[in-house]
Amino acid sequence: MSFWELANPARFMRVSAAVLPALWVLSALTLGGGLIWGFAFTPDDYQQGSTVKILFVHVPAALMAVNIWIMMLVASLVWFIRRHHVSALAAKAAAPIGATMTVIALVTGGLWGEQMWGTWWAWDPRLTSFLILFVFYLGYMALWETLDEPEKAADLTALLCLVGSVFALLSRYAVFFWSQGLHQGASLSLDAETNVDDVFYWPLLLSIGGFVLLFLSLLLLRTRTEIRARRVRALMTVEQPA
Amino acid sequence: MNLELGAYAGTVLGAYGVTLVLLGGLVAVSLARAARLRRDLSDLEGTRRETRNG
Numbered sequence: 001m002s003f004w005e006l007a008n009p010a011r012f013m014r015v016s017a018a019v020l021p022a023l024w025v026l027s028a029l030t031l032g033g034g035l036i037w038g039f040a041f042t043p044d045d046y047q048q049g050s051t052v053k054i055l056f057v058h059v060p061a062a063l064m065a066v067n068i069w070i071m072m073l074v075a076s077l078v079w080f081i082r083r084h085h086v087s088a089l090a091a092k093a094a095a096p097i098g099a100t101m102t103v104i105a106l107v108t109g110g111l112w113g114e115q116m117w118g119t120w121w122a123w124d125p126r127l128t129s130f131l132i133l134f135v136f137y138l139g140y141m142a143l144w145e146t147l148d149e150p151e152k153a154a155d156l157t158a159l160l161c162l163v164g165s166v167f168a169l170l171s172r173y174a175v176f177f178w179s180q181g182l183h184q185g186a187s188l189s190l191d192a193e194t195n196v197d198d199v200f201y202w203p204l205l206l207s208i209g210g211f212v213l214l215f216l217s218l219l220l221l222r223t224r225t226e227i228r229a230r231r232v233r234a235l236m237t238v239e240q241p242a
Numbered sequence: 243m244n245l246e247l248g249a250y251a252g253t254v255l256g257a258y259g260v261t262l263v264l265l266g267g268l269v270a271v272s273l274a275r276a277a278r279l280r281r282d283l284s285d286l287e288g289t290r291r292e293t294r295n296g
Contacts, residue, residue, distance in 0.1 A: 039258060040243050050247040053254050057261040100268045108257040115253050214265065222272050228279040235286045 007084035009227050016220040023217045031210025034060075037203035054112045055196070056204055060211035061104035062130070068098035068215065069133065069161070069168035072140075076158035086223065088154035089230065091161065092144050093222035097215055099137035106130060109183075126183040129171035136164035150230065 006012045038056030045052035075091035078084055109127070110120040121127065140160055147153035196204065247254050 035258070039254075040245055043244055044246075044248075050250045050254050053247075054257045057257055061261065097268065100264050104261050104264055107260050111253050111257045111260075115250055214269075218268065218272055221276055225272070225276045225279050228276075228283045232279065232283050232286060235283075235290065 004084075007082070007086050009086055012086050013224060013227060016224055020217065020220050023213060023220065027210060027213030027217045030206060030213050034203055034205075034207030034210045038200075038207055042200055042203060048116060051112055051115050052200065054108050055200060056207045058105060058108040058112060059204060060208045061101045061108065063208060064211050064215055065098055065102040065105050065130070065133065066168050066171055068094050068101060069137075069164060072098065072161050073165045073168075076161040079154055079158050085154075085230070086227065088158065089226040090219065090223045092154075092157070093226050094215075094219055095137055095141050095144070097218050097222070099134065099141065101211075101215075102130065102134040102137055106134065124183050126171060129167050132167045133164065133171050136160070136167055140164065150233075 001015075006015060035056060039053055042053065042056075044050050072091040072094050075087040075094070078087040079091070106127075109130075113122070114120045140157055143157050143160060144153050147156065
């Protein structure tokens with residue numbers, strides 16, 4: 001089956017209904033496993049003590065916050081180029097998940113920073129671009145709610161998504177553009193020399209896997225809901241007397 | 243097993259608590275909205291079928 005066949009709403013509903021139950025189970029097992037392993041079966045760090053356990057919620061949430069926006073960008077570009085409604089609705093469905101991930105990253109980062117840096121917040125490049133990314137998420141969701149005409153809403157939110165992508169990328173790469181600031185560099189990298197110790201690395205990978213699977217489960221569920229909402233709107237418009 | 247959080251217990255539990263509450267809330271809200279829309283659509287399509295069949 002071609003990926004593009006999912007652009008057909010009926011096909012998308014059929015395939016997602018078949019996949020969703022297994023995806024929920026897999027995400028619960030992976031996320032539960034990753035968080036329990038990270039929380040209960042990892043040692044304290046010699047410098048950070050038990051606060052290192054925050055790594056297993058903070059890093060996956062921060063990764064998802066940025067990558068969900070990138071996913072929304074891809075879906076928005078598909079909408080612009082091919083006018084597939086499912087892609088516009090998938091971007092809309094992903095936004096609240098991304099906003100939640102951003103809040104989790106900001107709050108857990110603040111809690112961690114208060115202990116390690118002595119402050120909840122600093123106008124550090126990465127923290128600041130993350131805060132701006134959160135504002136973009138709020139603006140994106142507000143724009144969808146504000147506009148009555150779905151096609152116009154999809155166009156304008158896709159445009160906003162393009163602009164916001166600058167901040168999504170900045171929040172990932174800010175430390176390379178500006179001075180280091182308070183926030184450390186990447187915890188995970190394809191360059192093995194910069195990765196965290198193995199004792200933290202594997203539970204962290206499992207936790208990230210759990211966050212990704214939970215995102216996919218929520219994305220499918222919420223996109224299905226958006227497709228139904230669109231159908232409800234269409235039926236109600238037909239039934240309204242002229 | 244290492245459940246000794248020491249002086250940072252509040253911070254670590256707070257971080258996990260916020261994460262679980264927010265993720266749990268998001269799942270609950272998403273499931274509730276999905277159920278409501280499924281019901282609304284089913285009602286509307288039922289009404290349409292009845293109208294069409296006279």
